[in-house]
Amino acid sequence: MAKKGSKTRAAKKTGGDLCLRELLRVPGGRPVDLAAHDARKTPAGPRDKQAGLAALTELAAPLADLQERLWAASSAGDRRRVLLVLQGMDTSGKGGTVKHVIGLFNPSGCRVRAFKAPTPKEQGHPFLWRIKKALPHAGELGIFDRSHYEDVLVARVRSLAPPAEIERRYDAINRFEKSLTDDGVTVVKCFLHISYGEQRDRLLKRLDRPDKRWKFDVADIDDRALWPVYQQAYETALERCSTPHAPWYLVPADRKWYRNWAVSRLLLEHLSELDPRYPEADFDVAQARRRLLEQ
Amino acid sequence: MAKKGSKTRAAKKTGGDLCLRELLRVPGGRPVDLAAHDARKTPAGPRDKQAGLAALTELAAPLADLQERLWAASSAGDRRRVLLVLQGMDTSGKGGTVKHVIGLFNPSGCRVRAFKAPTPKEQGHPFLWRIKKALPHAGELGIFDRSHYEDVLVARVRSLAPPAEIERRYDAINRFEKSLTDDGVTVVKCFLHISYGEQRDRLLKRLDRPDKRWKFDVADIDDRALWPVYQQAYETALERCSTPHAPWYLVPADRKWYRNWAVSRLLLEHLSELDPRYPEADFDVAQARRRLLEQ
Numbered sequence: 001m002a003k004k005g006s007k008t009r010a011a012k013k014t015g016g017d018l019c020l021r022e023l024l025r026v027p028g029g030r031p032v033d034l035a036a037h038d039a040r041k042t043p044a045g046p047r048d049k050q051a052g053l054a055a056l057t058e059l060a061a062p063l064a065d066l067q068e069r070l071w072a073a074s075s076a077g078d079r080r081r082v083l084l085v086l087q088g089m090d091t092s093g094k095g096g097t098v099k100h101v102i103g104l105f106n107p108s109g110c111r112v113r114a115f116k117a118p119t120p121k122e123q124g125h126p127f128l129w130r131i132k133k134a135l136p137h138a139g140e141l142g143i144f145d146r147s148h149y150e151d152v153l154v155a156r157v158r159s160l161a162p163p164a165e166i167e168r169r170y171d172a173i174n175r176f177e178k179s180l181t182d183d184g185v186t187v188v189k190c191f192l193h194i195s196y197g198e199q200r201d202r203l204l205k206r207l208d209r210p211d212k213r214w215k216f217d218v219a220d221i222d223d224r225a226l227w228p229v230y231q232q233a234y235e236t237a238l239e240r241c242s243t244p245h246a247p248w249y250l251v252p253a254d255r256k257w258y259r260n261w262a263v264s265r266l267l268l269e270h271l272s273e274l275d276p277r278y279p280e281a282d283f284d285v286a287q288a289r290r291r292l293l294e295q
Numbered sequence: 296m297a298k299k300g301s302k303t304r305a306a307k308k309t310g311g312d313l314c315l316r317e318l319l320r321v322p323g324g325r326p327v328d329l330a331a332h333d334a335r336k337t338p339a340g341p342r343d344k345q346a347g348l349a350a351l352t353e354l355a356a357p358l359a360d361l362q363e364r365l366w367a368a369s370s371a372g373d374r375r376r377v378l379l380v381l382q383g384m385d386t387s388g389k390g391g392t393v394k395h396v397i398g399l400f401n402p403s404g405c406r407v408r409a410f411k412a413p414t415p416k417e418q419g420h421p422f423l424w425r426i427k428k429a430l431p432h433a434g435e436l437g438i439f440d441r442s443h444y445e446d447v448l449v450a451r452v453r454s455l456a457p458p459a460e461i462e463r464r465y466d467a468i469n470r471f472e473k474s475l476t477d478d479g480v481t482v483v484k485c486f487l488h489i490s491y492g493e494q495r496d497r498l499l500k501r502l503d504r505p506d507k508r509w510k511f512d513v514a515d516i517d518d519r520a521l522w523p524v525y526q527q528a529y530e531t532a533l534e535r536c537s538t539p540h541a542p543w544y545l546v547p548a549d550r551k552w553y554r555n556w557a558v559s560r561l562l563l564e565h566l567s568e569l570d571p572r573y574p575e576a577d578f579d580v581a582q583a584r585r586r587l588l589e590q
Contacts, residue, residue: 216578
């Protein structure tokens, strides 16, 4: 009984029996209305900033433990790995999520890649070419700050490719992600959902603070003018590419502490399900011990 | 006066006016006797574990601030970057340093690379080929867990290349590192110095703990039998490749807390000297503000 009680306490500390995946998962194949989703809501878990920061701190140890086990398992041939895909409008907090969430992990096992506008060389290849080169290796946690989804988002909004080509890409993405999951990659796609008002506040803060101004790009204002078109492009991407093997999670992101907790919690749920194990010794431990002590 | 006092307090918090670089720098061109260096000593800074952990915590904020400024500066064309090279015998704590020291930084700006035995493809290229592909980009902190030095260490001990070729490599490394520093790379090379007894204890711990056993490799015992030959190879590398532009630092590493503090402090001193600055706005801030508020 004591053991059961302690397990329950441990579960409560990291979010209890809560399944955030179910709560935030975007049902694929159905129209998505982003305006109907309150970006300030806290659908489960901590309800205020203090509780949110505390809950994030509580997740640090179990996340680090799971990551180490994933890494250890890879040393014995386990090829499983995790890919976190972060998408969202400018200032939605992709970079902040990497800093505060991925900062909880051991850097040795993380492969972070930020995708910017494709270079001329990248443009000479199919759109998934640069993505495939940046995938996590066995045992690693890969993190994409923007991703192949840009090729159906900005590419659609800015007409960077013919409509028929954009159209083909949704299916290409679904096939690609299916091939990843078939190959042992757990794909965790988070759309960081912020409101129009919150973006204005964050852009103004970038302008007003000399230590934030370098993050400001005048082009962000032009993009902001296209807010409704971007939201539509996101809605289409979420509808068409939230699949059973690689669902999208819609993360309310107006509150940074909630966003950080939610992404961490989603990673925890996925890593817990993988349940990676430290490998057994494939050598004679007693003999190795003797040899060491003789030296 | 108040300001001066506060500056002094801030300086004390992060190690005062101490210059660890001078204390730990290996004078190049002179024979090195590793046995004469006590791996348990704490030549400056914190003197016990509690103070060491506290001192490391104090370094986290200034390190993160300097890293962000380096990254911000790169957005305005500053090409400077830092490369931390970690070398040391098995169990000396290269991985632990990445976890505890690099874990203090924003993962977005870190490029960690662990070098293992070269693959057949890598063997088909000059030894610096794979190194050059892993260098940090502008604004980044690169971390090498092992490095091109393996090509004059294990390669020498295990006769993986002809003696004349090994001999040529010292100069090739010095030329290569000079080209890096000329190109804006600050190279920080840390030799994590542990004692023969400490290595035994750490290897035994790996054997005894099921969650550490996966790190154990029976080949480590064979390498340990070659301890004196490895120490000689390190002595030669330190003597020949501790140059004015890229000196080696000899970090006492039997105490993990001291090792972590010392490497962090060395990074702080180098980053402080670079003194990267947030770039000035290259656009009309007031106009951008107006446009935003009109939206």
